[in-house]
Amino acid sequence: MAVTREPQLDLGALQGLLDRIGDVTVACVGDLMLDRFVYGEVARVSPEAPVPVLRATRSLAMPGAVGNVARNVAALGGRARLSGVVGQDAAGDELSALIAAEDGIDSFVQARAGAATIVKTRYVAAGQQLLRLDDETPGDRAITDNAAFSGASVILLSDYAKGGVGDDAIAAALSAGAPVIVDPKGRDFARYGAVDVIKPNAGELAAATGLPVGTDAEVEAALAALLDAATARAIVVTRAGKGMSLMERGGSVRHFPGRAREVFDVSGAGDTGLAALGLALGAGASLDQAVQFAILASGVVVGKAGTAVVTPAELIEAEMSQHAQAAQAKVTPLDELAAEVETWRRQGLKVGFTNGCFDILHRGHVAYLQQAKSWCDRLIVALNTDASVRRLKGEGRPVNDLDSRAVVLGGLSSVDRVTAFDDPTPLALIERLRPDVLIKGSDYTREGVVGGDLVESWGGEVKLADFRDGFSTTRTIEKLSGGAA
Numbered sequence: 001m002a003v004t005r006e007p008q009l010d011l012g013a014l015q016g017l018l019d020r021i022g023d024v025t026v027a028c029v030g031d032l033m034l035d036r037f038v039y040g041e042v043a044r045v046s047p048e049a050p051v052p053v054l055r056a057t058r059s060l061a062m063p064g065a066v067g068n069v070a071r072n073v074a075a076l077g078g079r080a081r082l083s084g085v086v087g088q089d090a091a092g093d094e095l096s097a098l099i100a101a102e103d104g105i106d107s108f109v110q111a112r113a114g115a116a117t118i119v120k121t122r123y124v125a126a127g128q129q130l131l132r133l134d135d136e137t138p139g140d141r142a143i144t145d146n147a148a149f150s151g152a153s154v155i156l157l158s159d160y161a162k163g164g165v166g167d168d169a170i171a172a173a174l175s176a177g178a179p180v181i182v183d184p185k186g187r188d189f190a191r192y193g194a195v196d197v198i199k200p201n202a203g204e205l206a207a208a209t210g211l212p213v214g215t216d217a218e219v220e221a222a223l224a225a226l227l228d229a230a231t232a233r234a235i236v237v238t239r240a241g242k243g244m245s246l247m248e249r250g251g252s253v254r255h256f257p258g259r260a261r262e263v264f265d266v267s268g269a270g271d272t273g274l275a276a277l278g279l280a281l282g283a284g285a286s287l288d289q290a291v292q293f294a295i296l297a298s299g300v301v302v303g304k305a306g307t308a309v310v311t312p313a314e315l316i317e318a319e320m321s322q323h324a325q326a327a328q329a330k331v332t333p334l335d336e337l338a339a340e341v342e343t344w345r346r347q348g349l350k351v352g353f354t355n356g357c358f359d360i361l362h363r364g365h366v367a368y369l370q371q372a373k374s375w376c377d378r379l380i381v382a383l384n385t386d387a388s389v390r391r392l393k394g395e396g397r398p399v400n401d402l403d404s405r406a407v408v409l410g411g412l413s414s415v416d417r418v419t420a421f422d423d424p425t426p427l428a429l430i431e432r433l434r435p436d437v438l439i440k441g442s443d444y445t446r447e448g449v450v451g452g453d454l455v456e457s458w459g460g461e462v463k464l465a466d467f468r469d470g471f472s473t474t475r476t477i478e479k480l481s482g483g484a485a
Contacts, residue, residue: 011319017285017293018312024078024282026275027148028070029173030158030165030183031141032084032109033118034095035064042125052130054123063099064120065271066158068309069183072275074104075309076297078282083108083148084164085141091117108148115139118162139163146172154179154282156274157192161185179281182232183274184208189230197287198232199274205237213237216245216255223247236291238273238298244291256291258299272310273298327410331403331418334432337380340417341433344378352376353435354465355426357384359398361408371465372439373414381415382429385422425450436460 040056063071063082070080082099086092088111095117099107119135141163149155155173159165159182170192173180180195187208189198206213209229211222223235227249234248243258276297280290300310300318332340341351354372358365358381373379383405389398398405406418421429430438430451438455442464446452452462 011316013289014293014296014315014319017280017283017289018077018315020283021077021279021312024153024279025081025151026070026073026078026278026282027081027083027152027155027173027176027178028066028073028158028275029083029143029148029155029169030066030069031118031160031162032067032082032086032095032164033064033120033160033162034061034091034098035068036061036119036121038121038123040123040125042130052125054125054130061094061098063095063102065118065160065162066156066164067095067099068271069156069158069275070099070105071102072272072297072301072309073279074102075311076275076279076315077312078104078275078279080105081108081148081152082106083110083143083145085110085112085115085143087111087115087117087139088113089117091119091135106148108145110143110145112140115141136162142166143169146176149173149176149178152176152178154181154278156278157182157195158271158274159183159185167191179278181274181278181281183270189226189232192230192232194231194233196232196281197234197236197277198226198230199236199238199270199277201238201270202240205235213239216253219245219255220247220253223253234287236277236287236294238270243295246287246291248287254288256288256295258295269298269302272301272308276310324407324411327407330410330415331406334419334429337417337419338432341378341380341435349377350375350436351433352379352437352439353382353426353430353433354379354439355382355384355421355429357389357393357398358405358409359389359393359400361405366412366414368441368465369409369412369414372463375439375463376435376437378416379414380417380419380433380435381409382426383409383418383420385420388422388424391424427451427454430454434458434460437463439463439465442466 037060038056039058040054042052042054044053046053066084070082073080082105086095086109092111096109099105116137116139121133122129123131143164149172155176155178157165157173174193181197182192182195183199189208202213205222209222209225211225212218213222226235236244236246238244241258243256245253245255247253273294276294277290280293296315297310300314301308344351352372352375386398386402402420409415409418427450437460438451440449446462449462
Protein backbone atom coordinates (compact mmCIF):
# COMPACT_ATOMS: atom_id res chain seq x y z
CA MET A 1 0.00 0.00 0.00
CA ALA A 2 1.26 3.47 -0.85
CA VAL A 3 1.58 6.13 1.82
CA THR A 4 1.37 9.82 0.91
CA ARG A 5 3.34 12.01 3.29
CA GLU A 6 3.22 15.74 3.74
CA PRO A 7 6.51 17.67 3.71
CA GLN A 8 8.53 16.88 6.83
CA LEU A 9 11.38 19.35 6.37
CA ASP A 10 10.13 22.41 8.27
CA LEU A 11 12.02 25.68 8.53
CA GLY A 12 13.96 24.67 11.64
CA ALA A 13 14.99 21.33 10.18
CA LEU A 14 15.98 23.04 6.93
CA GLN A 15 18.23 25.50 8.76
CA GLY A 16 19.85 22.68 10.73
CA LEU A 17 20.45 20.69 7.56
CA LEU A 18 22.00 23.68 5.78
CA ASP A 19 24.31 24.22 8.74
CA ARG A 20 25.55 20.60 8.55
CA ILE A 21 26.07 20.69 4.79
CA GLY A 22 29.25 22.71 5.27
CA ASP A 23 30.97 19.55 6.53
CA VAL A 24 29.93 17.39 3.55
CA THR A 25 32.33 16.44 0.74
CA VAL A 26 30.63 15.12 -2.40
CA ALA A 27 32.29 13.17 -5.21
CA CYS A 28 30.55 14.31 -8.41
CA VAL A 29 31.52 11.82 -11.11
CA GLY A 30 30.15 11.44 -14.62
CA ASP A 31 29.68 13.00 -18.02
CA LEU A 32 31.00 16.54 -18.35
CA MET A 33 29.82 19.16 -20.85
CA LEU A 34 30.15 22.84 -21.66
CA ASP A 35 26.81 24.63 -21.51
CA ARG A 36 26.68 27.79 -23.59
CA PHE A 37 23.77 30.23 -23.76
CA VAL A 38 23.42 32.83 -26.51
CA TYR A 39 20.88 35.52 -25.63
CA GLY A 40 19.43 37.99 -28.08
CA GLU A 41 16.38 39.62 -29.63
CA VAL A 42 14.07 38.50 -32.42
CA ALA A 43 12.44 41.28 -34.42
CA ARG A 44 11.91 39.66 -37.81
CA VAL A 45 11.69 36.43 -39.79
CA SER A 46 14.50 35.50 -42.15
CA PRO A 47 13.83 36.25 -45.84
CA GLU A 48 15.73 33.06 -46.68
CA ALA A 49 13.52 30.65 -44.71
CA PRO A 50 10.56 30.82 -42.29
CA VAL A 51 12.79 31.02 -39.21
CA PRO A 52 13.33 33.82 -36.67
CA VAL A 53 16.46 35.93 -36.93
CA LEU A 54 18.23 36.16 -33.56
CA ARG A 55 20.34 39.25 -33.02
CA ALA A 56 22.81 38.08 -30.37
CA THR A 57 23.44 40.51 -27.51
CA ARG A 58 25.43 38.39 -25.04
CA SER A 59 26.61 34.86 -24.34
CA LEU A 60 27.29 32.90 -21.20
CA ALA A 61 29.18 29.63 -20.62
CA MET A 62 29.28 27.31 -17.60
CA PRO A 63 30.03 23.69 -16.65
CA GLY A 64 27.12 21.43 -17.51
CA ALA A 65 25.93 17.89 -16.70
CA VAL A 66 28.04 16.59 -13.79
CA GLY A 67 29.75 19.99 -13.78
CA ASN A 68 26.41 21.57 -12.93
CA VAL A 69 25.88 19.00 -10.16
CA ALA A 70 29.20 20.10 -8.66
CA ARG A 71 28.28 23.78 -9.01
CA ASN A 72 25.07 23.17 -7.07
CA VAL A 73 26.91 21.25 -4.36
CA ALA A 74 29.28 24.19 -3.92
CA ALA A 75 26.52 26.82 -4.07
CA LEU A 76 24.63 25.02 -1.28
CA GLY A 77 27.72 25.08 0.93
CA GLY A 78 29.23 21.62 0.37
CA ARG A 79 32.61 20.70 -1.06
CA ALA A 80 32.59 19.05 -4.50
CA ARG A 81 35.25 16.74 -5.94
CA LEU A 82 34.52 16.81 -9.68
CA SER A 83 35.63 14.03 -12.01
CA GLY A 84 34.95 13.79 -15.74
CA VAL A 85 36.64 13.78 -19.12
CA VAL A 86 37.11 16.66 -21.57
CA GLY A 87 38.91 16.79 -24.89
CA GLN A 88 42.26 18.37 -25.57
CA ASP A 89 40.58 21.17 -27.49
CA ALA A 90 39.53 24.81 -27.13
CA ALA A 91 36.19 23.89 -25.54
CA GLY A 92 37.97 21.60 -23.07
CA ASP A 93 40.36 24.40 -22.11
CA GLU A 94 37.45 26.79 -21.63
CA LEU A 95 35.54 24.27 -19.53
CA SER A 96 38.58 23.49 -17.36
CA ALA A 97 39.14 27.21 -16.76
CA LEU A 98 35.50 27.69 -15.75
CA ILE A 99 35.76 24.82 -13.27
CA ALA A 100 38.98 26.18 -11.80
CA ALA A 101 37.26 29.53 -11.21
CA GLU A 102 34.43 27.96 -9.18
CA ASP A 103 34.78 28.21 -5.39
CA GLY A 104 34.09 24.97 -3.55
CA ILE A 105 35.05 22.62 -6.40
CA ASP A 106 38.20 20.48 -6.44
CA SER A 107 38.91 19.40 -10.01
CA PHE A 108 39.88 15.84 -10.96
CA VAL A 109 38.97 16.45 -14.60
CA GLN A 110 40.99 14.51 -17.19
CA ALA A 111 41.83 15.99 -20.61
CA ARG A 112 42.03 13.23 -23.21
CA ALA A 113 43.03 13.43 -26.85
CA GLY A 114 40.52 10.74 -27.85
CA ALA A 115 37.50 12.61 -26.47
CA ALA A 116 36.18 15.80 -28.02
CA THR A 117 34.51 18.09 -25.46
CA ILE A 118 30.71 18.03 -25.63
CA VAL A 119 29.20 21.50 -26.09
CA LYS A 120 25.49 22.31 -25.85
CA THR A 121 24.56 25.77 -27.12
CA ARG A 122 21.10 27.16 -26.43
CA TYR A 123 19.77 30.18 -28.31
CA VAL A 124 17.36 32.22 -26.19
CA ALA A 125 15.09 35.22 -26.87
CA ALA A 126 12.39 36.72 -24.64
CA GLY A 127 13.04 34.01 -22.06
CA GLN A 128 12.35 31.17 -24.51
CA GLN A 129 14.76 28.71 -26.07
CA LEU A 130 14.58 28.94 -29.85
CA LEU A 131 17.08 26.20 -30.60
CA ARG A 132 19.63 23.93 -28.95
CA LEU A 133 22.75 22.95 -30.88
CA ASP A 134 24.67 19.87 -29.67
CA ASP A 135 28.30 19.63 -30.72
CA GLU A 136 29.14 16.04 -29.92
CA THR A 137 31.33 13.44 -31.58
CA PRO A 138 32.02 9.89 -30.41
CA GLY A 139 35.09 9.38 -28.25
CA ASP A 140 36.59 7.65 -25.23
CA ARG A 141 35.13 9.44 -22.19
CA ALA A 142 35.27 6.59 -19.65
CA ILE A 143 36.44 7.81 -16.23
CA THR A 144 39.48 5.84 -15.11
CA ASP A 145 40.97 8.10 -12.41
CA ASN A 146 39.23 7.26 -9.11
CA ALA A 147 40.97 9.83 -6.92
CA ALA A 148 37.78 11.89 -6.56
CA PHE A 149 36.17 9.14 -4.47
CA SER A 150 38.74 9.45 -1.67
CA GLY A 151 37.35 11.10 1.46
CA ALA A 152 33.88 11.67 0.02
CA SER A 153 30.88 11.71 2.37
CA VAL A 154 28.61 10.71 -0.51
CA ILE A 155 29.12 9.81 -4.19
CA LEU A 156 26.96 11.09 -7.06
CA LEU A 157 27.15 9.36 -10.44
CA SER A 158 25.71 11.60 -13.15
CA ASP A 159 25.15 9.41 -16.19
CA TYR A 160 24.19 11.22 -19.39
CA ALA A 161 24.95 8.12 -21.50
CA LYS A 162 28.10 9.72 -22.95
CA GLY A 163 30.43 7.01 -21.71
CA GLY A 164 31.76 8.56 -18.52
CA VAL A 165 29.96 6.27 -16.06
CA GLY A 166 31.35 2.92 -17.15
CA ASP A 167 31.87 -0.31 -15.24
CA ASP A 168 35.18 0.90 -13.76
CA ALA A 169 33.64 4.06 -12.31
CA ILE A 170 30.65 2.15 -10.91
CA ALA A 171 32.89 -0.48 -9.30
CA ALA A 172 35.12 2.19 -7.77
CA ALA A 173 32.10 4.03 -6.38
CA LEU A 174 30.64 0.89 -4.80
CA SER A 175 33.93 0.03 -3.14
CA ALA A 176 34.60 3.54 -1.78
CA GLY A 177 32.52 3.03 1.36
CA ALA A 178 30.24 6.07 0.96
CA PRO A 179 26.53 6.20 -0.03
CA VAL A 180 26.14 6.15 -3.82
CA ILE A 181 23.35 7.91 -5.73
CA VAL A 182 22.92 7.52 -9.49
CA ASP A 183 21.14 9.80 -11.95
CA PRO A 184 20.68 7.12 -14.64
CA LYS A 185 20.28 6.80 -18.37
CA GLY A 186 19.26 3.88 -20.55
CA ARG A 187 17.02 0.96 -19.68
CA ASP A 188 19.39 -1.34 -17.80
CA PHE A 189 19.42 0.02 -14.26
CA ALA A 190 20.77 -3.29 -12.95
CA ARG A 191 24.20 -2.32 -14.35
CA TYR A 192 24.62 0.18 -11.50
CA GLY A 193 24.74 -2.61 -8.92
CA ALA A 194 23.81 -2.28 -5.25
CA VAL A 195 23.89 1.52 -5.10
CA ASP A 196 21.93 3.28 -2.37
CA VAL A 197 19.60 5.31 -4.58
CA ILE A 198 18.77 5.51 -8.29
CA LYS A 199 17.05 8.76 -9.30
CA PRO A 200 15.31 8.51 -12.70
CA ASN A 201 12.70 10.92 -13.96
CA ALA A 202 9.24 9.66 -14.88
CA GLY A 203 10.12 9.19 -18.55
CA GLU A 204 13.23 7.18 -17.68
CA LEU A 205 11.24 5.03 -15.25
CA ALA A 206 8.69 4.31 -17.98
CA ALA A 207 11.41 3.46 -20.51
CA ALA A 208 13.24 1.16 -18.08
CA THR A 209 10.12 -0.80 -17.10
CA GLY A 210 7.88 -0.50 -20.16
CA LEU A 211 5.07 0.59 -17.84
CA PRO A 212 2.92 3.75 -17.74
CA VAL A 213 3.68 6.30 -15.02
CA GLY A 214 0.87 8.86 -15.31
CA THR A 215 -0.85 8.19 -11.98
CA ASP A 216 0.33 7.43 -8.46
CA ALA A 217 -0.84 3.83 -8.81
CA GLU A 218 1.05 3.42 -12.10
CA VAL A 219 4.21 4.89 -10.56
CA GLU A 220 3.90 2.48 -7.64
CA ALA A 221 3.73 -0.50 -9.99
CA ALA A 222 6.67 0.75 -12.06
CA LEU A 223 8.82 1.35 -8.98
CA ALA A 224 8.10 -2.14 -7.69
CA ALA A 225 9.01 -3.63 -11.08
CA LEU A 226 12.24 -1.63 -11.26
CA LEU A 227 13.33 -2.67 -7.78
CA ASP A 228 12.69 -6.29 -8.75
CA ALA A 229 14.88 -5.89 -11.84
CA ALA A 230 17.69 -3.89 -10.18
CA THR A 231 19.74 -4.32 -7.02
CA ALA A 232 19.58 -0.73 -5.75
CA ARG A 233 18.39 -0.17 -2.20
CA ALA A 234 15.91 2.57 -3.16
CA ILE A 235 14.43 4.35 -6.18
CA VAL A 236 13.42 8.02 -6.18
CA VAL A 237 11.48 9.10 -9.27
CA THR A 238 11.16 12.79 -10.09
CA ARG A 239 7.74 13.70 -11.52
CA ALA A 240 8.06 17.39 -12.42
CA GLY A 241 5.20 19.36 -10.85
CA LYS A 242 3.83 16.24 -9.16
CA GLY A 243 6.87 16.04 -6.89
CA MET A 244 8.79 12.84 -6.21
CA SER A 245 7.95 9.28 -5.25
CA LEU A 246 10.20 7.02 -3.21
CA MET A 247 10.32 3.27 -2.74
CA GLU A 248 12.86 1.49 -0.58
CA ARG A 249 13.52 -2.22 -0.96
CA GLY A 250 11.04 -4.11 1.19
CA GLY A 251 8.95 -1.00 1.86
CA SER A 252 5.95 0.82 0.46
CA VAL A 253 5.87 3.81 -1.88
CA ARG A 254 5.82 7.30 -0.41
CA HIS A 255 4.64 10.19 -2.57
CA PHE A 256 5.97 13.67 -1.86
CA PRO A 257 4.06 16.60 -3.38
CA GLY A 258 5.87 19.20 -5.44
CA ARG A 259 6.18 22.87 -4.59
CA ALA A 260 4.00 25.27 -6.56
CA ARG A 261 6.48 27.47 -8.46
CA GLU A 262 6.42 29.44 -11.67
CA VAL A 263 8.53 27.43 -14.14
CA PHE A 264 10.89 29.60 -16.16
CA ASP A 265 13.53 27.10 -17.34
CA VAL A 266 13.97 23.40 -16.49
CA SER A 267 17.58 23.27 -17.76
CA GLY A 268 19.67 21.51 -15.13
CA ALA A 269 16.84 20.99 -12.64
CA GLY A 270 17.71 17.29 -12.41
CA ASP A 271 21.32 18.20 -11.59
CA THR A 272 20.13 20.45 -8.76
CA GLY A 273 17.90 17.71 -7.38
CA LEU A 274 20.77 15.20 -7.47
CA ALA A 275 23.12 17.61 -5.68
CA ALA A 276 20.53 18.39 -2.99
CA LEU A 277 19.65 14.73 -2.45
CA GLY A 278 23.31 13.80 -2.04
CA LEU A 279 24.16 16.69 0.26
CA ALA A 280 21.22 15.93 2.54
CA LEU A 281 22.11 12.25 2.85
CA GLY A 282 25.75 13.15 3.40
CA ALA A 283 24.68 15.50 6.19
CA GLY A 284 22.81 12.72 8.00
CA ALA A 285 19.25 13.44 6.87
CA SER A 286 16.76 10.63 6.44
CA LEU A 287 15.89 9.64 2.89
CA ASP A 288 12.45 11.21 3.33
CA GLN A 289 14.02 14.51 4.40
CA ALA A 290 16.56 14.31 1.57
CA VAL A 291 13.74 13.96 -0.96
CA GLN A 292 11.99 16.99 0.52
CA PHE A 293 15.22 18.98 0.33
CA ALA A 294 15.66 17.98 -3.32
CA ILE A 295 12.08 19.03 -4.13
CA LEU A 296 12.63 22.42 -2.52
CA ALA A 297 15.93 23.02 -4.33
CA SER A 298 14.58 21.90 -7.71
CA GLY A 299 11.52 24.09 -7.27
CA VAL A 300 13.71 27.15 -6.78
CA VAL A 301 16.03 26.46 -9.71
CA VAL A 302 13.25 26.07 -12.30
CA GLY A 303 12.33 29.68 -11.59
CA LYS A 304 15.71 30.80 -12.94
CA ALA A 305 17.03 31.12 -16.46
CA GLY A 306 19.69 28.78 -17.83
CA THR A 307 21.76 26.14 -16.08
CA ALA A 308 21.43 27.74 -12.65
CA VAL A 309 22.29 26.96 -9.03
CA VAL A 310 20.52 27.64 -5.74
CA THR A 311 21.88 29.04 -2.50
CA PRO A 312 20.96 28.42 1.17
CA ALA A 313 19.48 31.91 1.43
CA GLU A 314 17.16 31.21 -1.53
CA LEU A 315 16.01 27.94 0.04
CA ILE A 316 15.25 29.66 3.35
CA GLU A 317 13.32 32.39 1.53
CA ALA A 318 11.38 29.83 -0.50
CA GLU A 319 10.46 27.83 2.60
CA MET A 320 9.38 30.95 4.48
CA SER A 321 7.29 32.02 1.50
CA GLN A 322 5.69 28.58 1.28
CA HIS A 323 4.74 28.67 4.96
CA ALA A 324 3.40 32.21 4.68
CA GLN A 325 1.24 31.25 1.70
CA ALA A 326 -0.07 28.16 3.49
CA ALA A 327 -0.83 30.20 6.60
CA GLN A 328 -2.56 32.94 4.60
CA ALA A 329 -4.68 30.33 2.82
CA LYS A 330 -6.20 29.30 6.17
CA VAL A 331 -7.64 32.78 6.77
CA THR A 332 -11.20 32.39 5.51
CA PRO A 333 -14.27 34.69 5.24
CA LEU A 334 -17.36 33.46 7.04
CA ASP A 335 -19.46 32.53 3.98
CA GLU A 336 -16.62 30.50 2.49
CA LEU A 337 -15.87 28.91 5.87
CA ALA A 338 -19.52 27.88 6.35
CA ALA A 339 -19.43 26.06 3.02
CA GLU A 340 -16.20 24.29 4.00
CA VAL A 341 -17.72 23.22 7.32
CA GLU A 342 -20.64 21.65 5.49
CA THR A 343 -18.19 19.72 3.30
CA TRP A 344 -16.27 18.54 6.36
CA ARG A 345 -19.52 17.46 8.01
CA ARG A 346 -20.53 15.41 4.93
CA GLN A 347 -17.13 13.72 5.15
CA GLY A 348 -17.86 12.68 8.72
CA LEU A 349 -15.26 15.01 10.24
CA LYS A 350 -15.67 16.47 13.72
CA VAL A 351 -15.43 20.29 13.72
CA GLY A 352 -14.03 22.18 16.70
CA PHE A 353 -14.38 25.91 17.44
CA THR A 354 -12.56 28.26 19.77
CA ASN A 355 -12.13 32.01 19.92
CA GLY A 356 -10.03 34.73 21.48
CA CYS A 357 -7.74 37.71 20.90
CA PHE A 358 -4.47 35.72 20.53
CA ASP A 359 -2.59 39.00 20.46
CA ILE A 360 1.00 37.91 21.16
CA LEU A 361 1.21 34.18 20.55
CA HIS A 362 3.04 32.41 23.38
CA ARG A 363 3.73 28.90 24.60
CA GLY A 364 0.48 28.72 26.53
CA HIS A 365 -1.52 29.50 23.39
CA VAL A 366 0.32 26.81 21.42
CA ALA A 367 -0.34 24.14 24.06
CA TYR A 368 -3.98 25.23 24.34
CA LEU A 369 -4.55 24.94 20.59
CA GLN A 370 -2.79 21.57 20.41
CA GLN A 371 -5.12 20.22 23.09
CA ALA A 372 -8.12 21.74 21.32
CA LYS A 373 -7.13 20.02 18.07
CA SER A 374 -6.87 16.67 19.86
CA TRP A 375 -10.65 16.81 20.39
CA CYS A 376 -11.61 17.34 16.75
CA ASP A 377 -10.63 16.68 13.14
CA ARG A 378 -10.78 20.33 12.03
CA LEU A 379 -10.16 23.27 14.36
CA ILE A 380 -11.52 26.75 13.63
CA VAL A 381 -10.14 29.75 15.53
CA ALA A 382 -12.29 32.91 15.56
CA LEU A 383 -10.31 36.09 16.26
CA ASN A 384 -11.62 39.28 17.78
CA THR A 385 -11.21 42.19 15.36
CA ASP A 386 -8.87 45.01 16.35
CA ALA A 387 -11.81 47.18 17.44
CA SER A 388 -13.21 44.32 19.49
CA VAL A 389 -9.86 43.77 21.22
CA ARG A 390 -9.66 47.48 22.11
CA ARG A 391 -13.14 47.34 23.66
CA LEU A 392 -12.10 44.33 25.73
CA LYS A 393 -8.48 45.18 26.61
CA GLY A 394 -8.29 48.97 26.34
CA GLU A 395 -6.22 51.39 24.29
CA GLY A 396 -2.84 50.13 23.12
CA ARG A 397 -4.25 46.71 22.32
CA PRO A 398 -3.96 44.71 20.22
CA VAL A 399 -0.20 44.84 19.85
CA ASN A 400 -0.51 42.95 16.55
CA ASP A 401 -3.23 43.78 14.03
CA LEU A 402 -5.84 41.30 12.87
CA ASP A 403 -4.04 40.30 9.65
CA SER A 404 -0.82 39.59 11.53
CA ARG A 405 -2.56 37.59 14.26
CA ALA A 406 -4.49 35.57 11.67
CA VAL A 407 -1.43 34.61 9.62
CA VAL A 408 0.58 33.66 12.72
CA LEU A 409 -2.22 31.39 13.90
CA GLY A 410 -2.59 29.98 10.39
CA GLY A 411 1.06 28.91 10.55
CA LEU A 412 0.28 26.45 13.35
CA SER A 413 -0.37 22.86 12.29
CA SER A 414 -3.06 22.56 14.97
CA VAL A 415 -5.17 25.30 13.35
CA ASP A 416 -7.14 24.49 10.21
CA ARG A 417 -9.04 27.74 9.60
CA VAL A 418 -9.00 31.28 11.00
CA THR A 419 -11.86 33.76 10.78
CA ALA A 420 -12.83 36.98 12.58
CA PHE A 421 -15.77 38.52 14.43
CA ASP A 422 -16.53 42.03 15.69
CA ASP A 423 -19.51 41.34 17.97
CA PRO A 424 -19.10 41.27 21.75
CA THR A 425 -19.38 37.46 21.63
CA PRO A 426 -18.92 34.82 18.91
CA LEU A 427 -22.51 33.60 19.30
CA ALA A 428 -23.53 34.49 15.72
CA LEU A 429 -20.51 32.57 14.37
CA ILE A 430 -21.34 29.55 16.48
CA GLU A 431 -24.94 29.58 15.25
CA ARG A 432 -23.77 29.81 11.62
CA LEU A 433 -21.03 27.18 11.77
CA ARG A 434 -22.70 24.71 14.21
CA PRO A 435 -19.45 23.15 15.51
CA ASP A 436 -19.39 19.70 17.09
CA VAL A 437 -16.98 20.77 19.84
CA LEU A 438 -16.85 24.21 21.50
CA ILE A 439 -13.56 24.83 23.31
CA LYS A 440 -12.60 27.47 25.87
CA GLY A 441 -9.89 27.72 28.49
CA SER A 442 -10.11 26.09 31.89
CA ASP A 443 -10.36 29.56 33.46
CA TYR A 444 -14.02 29.39 32.35
CA THR A 445 -16.77 27.28 33.85
CA ARG A 446 -19.02 25.17 31.68
CA GLU A 447 -21.94 27.49 32.40
CA GLY A 448 -19.88 30.55 31.47
CA VAL A 449 -19.04 29.44 27.94
CA VAL A 450 -20.99 31.53 25.43
CA GLY A 451 -22.85 29.26 23.01
CA GLY A 452 -22.38 26.12 25.10
CA ASP A 453 -26.13 25.46 25.41
CA LEU A 454 -26.54 25.87 21.65
CA VAL A 455 -23.78 23.43 20.80
CA GLU A 456 -25.14 20.84 23.20
CA SER A 457 -28.64 21.32 21.78
CA TRP A 458 -27.55 19.89 18.42
CA GLY A 459 -25.59 17.05 20.01
CA GLY A 460 -22.21 18.73 20.38
CA GLU A 461 -20.06 19.08 23.47
CA VAL A 462 -18.18 21.74 25.41
CA LYS A 463 -14.55 21.17 26.38
CA LEU A 464 -12.33 23.20 28.70
CA ALA A 465 -8.67 23.17 27.65
CA ASP A 466 -5.80 23.61 30.08
CA PHE A 467 -3.84 26.85 30.23
CA ARG A 468 -0.19 26.65 31.28
CA ASP A 469 0.57 28.71 34.33
CA GLY A 470 2.87 31.71 33.89
CA PHE A 471 2.02 32.42 30.26
CA SER A 472 -0.23 35.27 29.14
CA THR A 473 -0.19 38.12 26.64
CA THR A 474 -0.42 40.68 29.46
CA ARG A 475 2.58 39.15 31.22
CA THR A 476 4.54 39.13 27.95
CA ILE A 477 3.80 42.82 27.40
CA GLU A 478 4.90 43.61 30.95
CA LYS A 479 8.19 41.82 30.38
CA LEU A 480 8.80 43.69 27.15
CA SER A 481 8.15 47.03 28.87
CA GLY A 482 10.28 46.15 31.89
CA GLY A 483 7.29 46.07 34.19
CA ALA A 484 7.83 42.50 35.39
CA ALA A 485 10.77 40.25 36.12
